[in-house]
Amino acid sequence: MKYQNRQKALLLLEDGTIFYGKAIGQPGTAFGEVCFNTGMTGYQEIFTDPSYYGQLMVTANVHIGNYGTAEDEMESDSVKIAGLICKNFSYEFSRDAANSSLKDFLDKNNLFAISDVDTRALVSYIRDNGAMNAVISTDVDDIDGLKAKLAEVPSMAGLELASKVSTKEPYIYGDENATHKIAALDIGCKKNILRNLAKRDACIKVFPYNTTFEEMNAWNPDGFFLSNGPGDPEPLADAIKVAQEVISRDLPLFGICLGHQVIALANGISTYKMHNGHRGINHPVKNLLTGKGEITSQNHGFAINREETEANENVEITHVHLNDNTVAGIRIKDKNCFSVQYHPEASPGPHDGEYLFDQFIENIQKVKTV
């Protein structure tokens, strides 16, 4: 039993609350905003999703690691969460398609992770008390030292993080001879969004977070896309400007999650930090245009202001979250632009929202045939 003598570890929340556990591997310390995901599967996709950059992830599912990891289940090229907190960590794995244990995968990515934490109590604590900064550490005898360092960690509100995860150079994804050309602004883009666009006969050019509309437009795209990503949307002045330029020219535009928030900001609607975000793969949404319900994959800690959206004469609410009535989707009236707060690309999660990619391609086709 080589994992028997594991080092004691703790999770210290900003408000002083402590939960104890054990280090999964090497000793260490990691800071971030603590958040939880309720999905029962999809841990590799979650850990590699750039939207989680800077966050300490609590997995609500009680078993983590049991089906290992696989090379083609990456949502970016590396682990993006700041640290992992779970209950039962499985050092062994069993699945034909997997080629590594989660332990080796996390070691390769230098991620500090702790297990044996009472995650049921922790999740309900965070749910009641709201998102907050925290530290996980094996320095269990230096709580004052950890508290002092934790006090210096910036709050997620107001934090610009897209620049930390965006591509440094533009690159092409998909077949260069595909029918549609889509210019995507990478403010933390998940790979499965690109896969979904490419499989609809699109070639995507992915641009760094601070690219201007003119630079993107010089490639002569048929449509524009604003990706998901980490941090507060409000400081993303360059991306907001791109959205405004695209919308003012009435070019096809689609935004997902952070991209959706940027589109709202571009239309004068403010965003706010939620008491607790939505992170899981069974979030119910109603499409107000069709009356149909969708079960969706979600991962966001900010949302767009509902009253301001309702009062904005240029914007129509197309989707609502059925748990708390927050805005889950909008379209810009008389413009070729729409966006959703959730993740139609899933990965992980249900595929109910995939029709939105078809809708975007149809919006592109409509313009081309005029």
Ligand SMILES: NC(=O)CC[C@H](N)C(=O)O
């Ligand atoms: N998945 C995302 O794009 C998240 C958007 C934003 N960082 C939020 O937390 O709300």
